[in-house]
Amino acid sequence: MKLRLLVGSMVAYLVYLLIGAAVFSAIERPMEVTKCGDTRSAIERFRTLLQDNAGNLTIANFTDIARVIQTAGNFGIRVDNNFNVVCSINWDFESAFFFSGTVVTTIGYGHISPNTDLGRSICIIYAIIGIPLFALMFTGMGESISKQIKRLHKRAQGKASEGWTYRDSIYYGFITLTTIGFGDFVAGTNADINYFPIYRIMVYFWILFGMAFMATLISLISDFFKKTGEKVRTKRKGYATEEDGAVMESGLAQENTQQPPPAEEIKPDNANRKPDSQTEGSSESLEKRPFRDNEDDRL
Known part of the structure; x- marks a missing residue:
């Protein structure tokens, strides 16, 4: 891909992410704020009911509060053991920008998702347009990186900003x-x-460039296995050709060693036959033998 086309696709992709962040934040943020307020109100009512009528609580009361907590969890709202409501900010501009990037890159963490019907509908259209745009830019970046990068220096720290261990980060x-x-x-x-x-924005761009490098690495590994397979097939064909040649040579050698017998040794079938006179004489002698035997008996 030419440099101008690559830069143009990157600019278009960045603008597309900014538009998506603005749209999703405008649609989903009010719902998030409203849901956080509703959850706090429900928890406060249950806390008051628990303090005033602890002995009169019914199963329905616990079922209702459990449903509230479960629904709040779908919006990223956490309720601790002391019934304190902690509302995570998932749909500010920065978070929406990160979400837009995970949609078009098909990563899909699943930690947040649109909760409104309008947001879900726009997400479908946004993905249909954004995924091909990302594929175009991603392919160009992979080609450029595969041509220019020769060495990769990687620095690792004991723990990341997230508080994860090194293994978790890897x-x-x-x-x-x-x-x-x-x-x-x-x-x-x-x-x-x-x-x-802009921490999440930086993380997203790390993901973007990291995926380009990963695609380059996978492409190089695939090419290596392809070349190895071609070499193995070529060697097998060479061995098969040599074996066929050896078989043909041995067959020709056996044909040359088998010579027809000399003409002197070939005798006609009549040579083994006796003349008719000898045959008749022998038959007469056989006929006379019983007569002679009878004469000897008489004597």
């Missing part, structure tokens, strides 16, 4: 860059950590 990096995306580790979603500004 696991997160591999699952993310291979687009598996289990969602058990997601950067920038810990409510107990105060992230610095």
